[in-house]
Structures are given as C-alpha cells and as structure tokens.
Amino acid sequence: MVFLATPHRGSQVAEFADALESIPGLVKTAPALRMMRPGHPSLLALNENFIDLVLASRNGGGPAFHVVRVLSVGEGLNYWLPAPMGGIRIVAQESADPGIGAFVVDAASDHMTVNKPSSPGSRLMAQVVHSALAALQR
Helix, strand or coil, rough: CCCEECCCCCHHHHHHHHHCCCCCCCCCCCCHHCCCCCCCHHHHHHHHHHHHHHHHCCCCCCCCCCCCCCCEECCCCCCCEECEEEEECCCCHHHHHCCCCEEEECCCCCCCCCCCCCCCCCCCHHHHHHHHHHHHHH
16 A cells, blocks of 8 residues: 555644635635644544554454555655745654554755656655555465
C-alpha cells in the first residue's frame, strides 16, 4: 500500500480554506475539506482504524486481504499558494507519516509533483515498485 502526501492527521490548508469561506461569496469549500483540518476526530479515528487493520492483517486475524508493506511518501518542497499563504507544505511530514510502515520524503517534490517521479530510475519509483512487488508475492 502506498500513500503519496496523504494527510493522515490533517492539513493546515484546510484551515486556510475555512478562513476563505468565512468571506461571504468568495468560495464554497466541500464538506469533506472540513474533515481535513489538523486533528479532526474523524480523520484521526480513520488513521487509528487503518493501523489496527494493518496490524490485524499482519497477525492473521484481519480481513481477507493481507497488507505486506505500507510505504508513505512526504513532500519535500513547499507548494506556492496565493497570499497570504505563499509557499507552504500542503501536507506536513508529521501528517504524511501514518505511524506504520516505511516513511520517506521525496526532497524534490511538492504536493502537486509527488506523484510524478523524476524518472523511472528514481529512488522513489524504486521504493514504490519494491513495495508493490512485495505485496504481490504474499
């Protein structure tokens, strides 16, 4: 299983969107974005349930699928957003790490490019392929 810059514990950008929404007529955010605020109870519960599911699966007491490896990739560069935010890490490294499995930071990517490895031979691509092959072998 691979997570690319996934906000397991939320993103401060969701708080920025809430602030913009408070200005009448400016923007309307999706309800799901509210759950992406840092520390939102539903988001934290989802992450805890995921960890429990992975651990149960590894111990043979879980569902029919088996999770062999979890690889999470964090963004290494800030992404530019309009003022007043400027450059910002969309998903902080503390949130991109789900707390289980391997965690790496792709130093050359921001939130919009983390899913686009620089080349087929890049370190990130090698880690993703290795994780996928390991999962298939089980």
